[in-house]
Amino acid sequence: MAASSTSTVFSIFQNMEYGPAATSGCTTAQAWLEHHSRSLGLFIDGKFVRPADRGTRSLTDCKGGGVCSLVCAGEDDVSQCASSAVTGQRAWSGMTCYNRAKVLLRLVSVLGQHAQCVSELCELCEASCSSSTLVRLLQYYSSWAQLRDTLIPSWTPLGVVAVVVSDDCSLYSLMLRVLPALAMGNAVIVVPGQSSAPPALLLAQLFAGAGLPAGALNVLTGSDTLLGAKVAQNPSISYVTYSGNKQDGVMLCKATAGMGVPVSVFPGVGATCPFIIFESADIDSAVDGVIEAAFKKKKEVHWVLCVQESVLDGVVARLRLRMAGRKCVALPSEADRVLVEAAVQEAQQQGAKLVQSCAVPPSGDLYPPTVLCGAAPSSPFVVNPSPGPLLPLMTFRSNTEAVTLGNHSPHGLAASIWTEDLTLALETAKSLSVGSVWVNSHSVSDPCLPVSGHKDSGTCTDGGQEGLYQFLCPPCSSSPLPRSTPLSMDYTKFGTAASPKIIPDDSDAASAPKSYLQFVGGKACKSESGCSVAVQPPGDGGVLAYCPDGGRKDVRNAVEAAIKVQPGWMKRSPSARAQSLYSLAKALESKRRDVAASISLHAALSAGGAEKEADLSIARLSDWAAYCDKVQGATLPMPQSGSALSIPEALGVVGIVLPDENPLLSLVTLLGAAIATGNAVIMVPSQKYPLAALAFIQVLQAADLPAGLVNVISGSRDQLTVALANHSVIKAVWYWGSAEGCQFLQFTCTSPLKTLQLVCQEVEGDAGRDWSQSHPSLLEDMWRNAVQWKSVWIPTALDPTSPALSPLPV
Known part of the structure; x- marks a missing residue:
């Protein structure tokens, strides 16, 4: 009905104006706020806490009227909250999947009893989330809590997860991360934005009343997103996920660089x-x-x-x-x-x-x-x-x-x-x-x-089964980043150290060390600088070989070659990509002795150990070839008639700084994961053991791969890491290296955002990953790191008996 009392049906259809909105006094929400004296505390260990001598932050509505005040958490509150979360996570993850699902389903009925209060508080704070949307989220993730061990066997919860959102982020975006983290058995510390803080506190109270163990869900409020960095600094935090505007997300990434905690960012606000x-x-x-x-x-x-x-x-x-x-x-x-x-x-x-x-x-x-x-x-x-x-x-x-x-x-x-x-x-x-x-x-x-x-627009996946893996740890690996205090670094000087000088000697030309080439654009070539670096054998001094000293210009040339070929490679059918990978495995088999000799010579392995690694590498490439056409998305059951598709897509150009351990097997494992899913790669061999990767170039030349799809650039690891991090076309960096390198990448890869897989490897290894083991979760974990997801929704005839889809707050 139109606003004017004299409107006719014809005029209504002409101007299509909306009728008057229903007025709401938000009386239930106001009563809840009055019950808390319009001053909301923190929610820690299953109850509201209001520490003394804390600053406050005022929240106003759209008309400038006061809604309530929020306590700004301090360092002691963060420590208390983290300790409570560890205890709560132990109790929550110790429950059976069935019992965790029962608690989440019980929340549906609790939410139904208090739906008016939740809806009114969201409306009052402009948090953009309806009760029906929350019910749908709870029903969906309670079923995943029930089926976790059945459909995702052997994967375990991360521990304590921090969910951080900016002031302008909706409650829907917040709960889209809180509920799957809880469903997988994690404890959650929520750092809400200003508008989503009161509804988040109300929901935390309802969760506790529904039987969620004390400490499994905590809410800390503060004056800005830097509170998220303070939470991440606590050694009990295993993972941080952020949603909101880009500026706050970049600030969080830079503030947490070097802490040893993975941070995923989804800057959907302002896109x-x-x-x-x-x-x-x-x-x-x-x-x-x-x-x-x-x-x-x-x-x-x-x-x-x-x-x-x-x-x-x-x-x-x-x-x-x-x-x-x-x-x-x-x-x-x-x-x-x-x-x-x-x-x-x-x-x-x-x-x-x-x-x-x-x-x-x-x-x-x-x-x-x-x-x-x-x-x-x-x-x-x-x-x-x-x-x-x-x-x-x-x-x-x-x-x-x-x-x-x-x-x-x-x-x-x-x-x-x-x-x-x-x-x-x-x-x-x-x-x-x-x-x-x-x-x-x-x-x-x-x-x-x-x-x-x-x-x-982000470095993580939310929603569906695919969005659950960010809150789970695969059984094949331990935590790749050790918790630590950020190093004092001058980021402008990282990777600027000069390469060691090569001094001519008087050795016989016949016994002179071999000089290797790098691989760019399908051709073996020298570096653009024309310089080389000496490769030394294990133990005392000497020169084993010379390899090119690549730099920024070599990376630029490799990226130019990669972006020309990657779209066509991605569009190839999965079976065609599989045949190319089988040809790569066959080429490696034909060059098996030469590559094994390079491994044995440089890594000081026995001939039998080197040949075993070569055999495992051939089998690993065959595994990736077989994997190409086995996981290709799905059609999803939606609560309304229509077709919903989930499609895995390649990231684009991926930079890989290779590990020291198992130099050939780790290379083919990471290479296979990247190109099997449609990516192009730029690989930087291990600075300690580069010969296996450089010997692998002859395998690439003999294989049926498009020129430019795989590029190998040797040289200073830090210098090439800087070049990969600063190139805007590279979409992801997989890095095995020093703590300084990990911190540099976390601080630098924010504009544009890059997906990071970081491992701080010690002198003797790379944080515990066993490249020779063949657990199926290894391939699955690597495959998921190599793709990004796209959802396509095609509506058909509306079904009046189905619940409405959740509207995004856009």
Whole structure:
């Protein structure tokens, strides 16, 4: 029903304005806040705690009214919380899967009793999460708690997990990480943002009342995201996962560098997402979707509208009709009004035309929904969008151009595609570098869908079975990063030490050490510097061989070769990739004696030990060849009619700094994992034992692999690590090396974000990984580190008996 009492049915259908929203006094939530004197403490060991002499932080609603105050946790609170979490985790993980599932299911009924309070508190704090969404999350993850040991056997919980979110992150994003961590048997310390803190505290209270052991879920509130770094510093923390804006995520990564705790980042807030309308779309439905997605009062992402030129006029005409008379949208603050007006003025100067719902108010924090028609991909208001209800509109001609526009953003969070052509929809979805694709819909999610942030939108996977593995430890490995205090480092000087000088000697040319070449772009070659470094045998002095002293330019050449071949390699069928890997195994078998001799000579192994490693390497390559076409995603059961697909995709170009242990077997294990899943690789041989990798080049030359897919660059490990970390095209770095190198990568690989797999190897080994063991979890763990996930949702006829899908707070 329209707001005006004199509206007719015809006028309602013409302007399509929404009826008046139901008013809510949030009386239940207000009563809960009053019960706590509007001053919420910390939740530690199953109860509220309010330490003396702590600072507080005030929380206000959208109208500037006071909601409550939050205690800012101190170092003593963090220690107490971590100690409680360790005890709680011991009790929680000691329960059977069935009993853990019972506790989570009991929460469903408890939440039903207090649904009004939870919903009202979320509305009051603008935390964007409904009770039905929480129920769906609880039901889904309680079933995984029941089936953990059945479907994920031998994997064990990490221990204590810290879940950190920024002030502008939704409660849904927070609980999407808390519940799977609990379901897998971990204890969780929540560091919520300002808006999600009161609902998180309420839910922690409900969890304790439902039978969750004391200490299994704790909530620490603070003044900023640096509280997450203080929590991560505690040696009891096994893993930190972050969701929110990019700035706070980068700050957390830098603050935790060198602590020895893995940190995953999902910076979904503030990302730019394409909304693509093809000429084959239902234009009316697409325009309705644009209005609903782009002009919300509070949204976490920025949309960019991409329209095919042939239907541009029709889309713009419908936008004018649908936007006419729409009310102004409240900006976060009056200061943001200046940014919005500057963006609009800049767009007009660049030739953009405005479509606005109403006149711009002369002052205040309100601004009308505005479409900026004629935007260019390089326009500042497209690349760095300002807050407020602004929607840039760009045009494209062909399907290929649409994909190019959609991939133009550095973010890879999500995309919405509108077309009635299913083939076009699936092809476009496959080509877009984003984690979620919605066909003829938008902003829809469900916990059964695995989602990875592509490009600069994340380094972890959430949702589905795939999202559970970040909270589990495989049985084949121990913790790769020892807990430690961050080293005092000058990051600008890391990797700048000069290579040792090579002094000519008077040895006979016939007995001179052999000189090896590196492998770039399918060719064996010298380094760009033309210099070499001496390879010394174990024990006392001498020179065993010379290898190229590669550097930044060699890495750049290798990346250029890799990015040319990787898209085609990824598009090859899994069976074709398998045949290429079988050819690599066959080539290694033919060169088995030469490669084994290099291992024996350099690593001081017996001839039998070297041949055994060569045989294991041949078998490992064959394993990866067989693995190529065995795990290829799935269709997922959604709570509503439609088709949901989960698709594993290659990361892109992966840099691998190889371990010292088992120089050949570790090489083929990591290489096989990367290329079997469609990646291209740049490998840096062990600085201590490089000859096995350099001898392997002759195997690569004899194999059926595209030129540039595998590159081997030798030289200073630290110098080449810096080159890999600073190259924007490289998507992931797998590193076996020093504590300084691990800390450097954690501090540096934040812009753009890179997926890191770090092992701080000691002088005698690499933190306990046995490369010769053939436990199936080894291949599974390596395979999951080599892929990122994409979910595709294609709605069909709506089923009125099914629960609604969980809307993303965008």
